[in-house]
Amino acid sequence: MPIPSPQSLIPKRNLILRQFFDIIPFIMSMNIHVQTRSSRPSTGKHRRTDLSVISPKPWLPLRIFYRLRQFVRGITAHVSADEMLVVAQVLPKAALTRFCHMPLDAQRHSLNVLYMLQREDLSDPDLAAAALLHDVGKSAAGQIGVQLSPWLKGPLVLLDALLPQWIAGLAQNDPAQGWRYLLHVHLAHPSIGAQWAAEADCSELTCWLIEHHQDTLSGSPQTYNEELLTLLQWADSRN
Numbered sequence: 731m732p733i734p735s736p737q738s739l740i741p742k743r744n745l746i747l748r749q750f751f752d753i754i755p756f757i758m759s760m761n762i763h764v765q766t767r768s769s770r771p772s773t774g775k776h777r778r779t780d781l782s783v784i785s786p787k788p789w790l791p792l793r794i795f796y797r798l799r800q801f802v803r804g805i806t807a808h809v810s811a812d813e814m815l816v817v818a819q820v821l822p823k824a825a826l827t828r829f830c831h832m833p834l835d836a837q838r839h840s841l842n843v844l845y846m847l848q849r850e851d852l853s854d855p856d857l858a859a860a861a862l863l864h865d866v867g868k869s870a871a872g873q874i875g876v877q878l879s880p881w882l883k884g885p886l887v888l889l890d891a892l893l894p895q896w897i898a899g900l901a902q903n904d905p906a907q908g909w910r911y912l913l914h915v916h917l918a919h920p921s922i923g924a925q926w927a928a929e930a931d932c933s934e935l936t937c938w939l940i941e942h943h944q945d946t947l948s949g950s951p952q953t954y955n956e957e958l959l960t961l962l963q964w965a966d967s968r969n
């Protein structure tokens with residue numbers, strides 16, 4: 731069965747709302763040109779990805795808009811059966827199970843990250859797997875019967891941005907602590923996800939990308955891994 735193109739898989743539900751939230755950032759970012767082309771040679775050691783121009787961090791209104799769009803996409807999320815075939819092509823079998831246990835809005839977000847990278851011709855398989863699983867660790871909240879839904883994520887991201895030390899102080903790595911465990915999952919989801927990905931037969935590089943996807947890189951990327959991380963963070967921040 732042929733693999734459908736990302737464009738043919740755009741969900742039809744709530745089309746007007748989606749198109750509105752898709753077109754505004756495009757207009758606002760018309761002056762920002764992203765030019766990224768994978769040029770990975772077959773020899774692993776010196777492989778490089780040409781990051782000739784990665785757009786700078788978007789200005790605040792655009793970042794707010796991306797967050798709003800992520801929220802709308804989250805509450806109207808839909809993943810088609812055909813898209814699950816795409817996921818099955820990218821992930822090892824065990825990791826596919828992990829993906830299936832992610833909430834629908836997280837699956838939608840992860841697919842959107844993957845499609846954005848694919849639109850830029852970035853076909854690194856480790857990066858593609860990381861795109862699909864970078865937020866899988868958030869599913870750990872399911873241990874206390876809660877999902878980090880779009881309604882919870884917004885306030886958490888805001889609190890984390892405004893009061894990071896307060897959040898870190900309250901977080902508890904103990905499911906019995908209820909909402910404090912939620913804070914822990916929010917903060918620790920990169921390391922939780924990396925551990926799950928390793929257990930699910932993902933590559934070392936995929937696990938490394940997941941573990942570091944919330945890190946702030948100082949300066950421009952120096953290694954191939956850091957280049958992929960920069961690309962993952964770029965696509966993540968815009969979806």
Ligand SMILES: [Fe+2]
Nearest residue numbers: 864865943944
């Ligand atoms: Fe994340």
Ligand SMILES: [Fe+2]
Nearest residue numbers: 839864865966
């Ligand atoms: Fe994400």
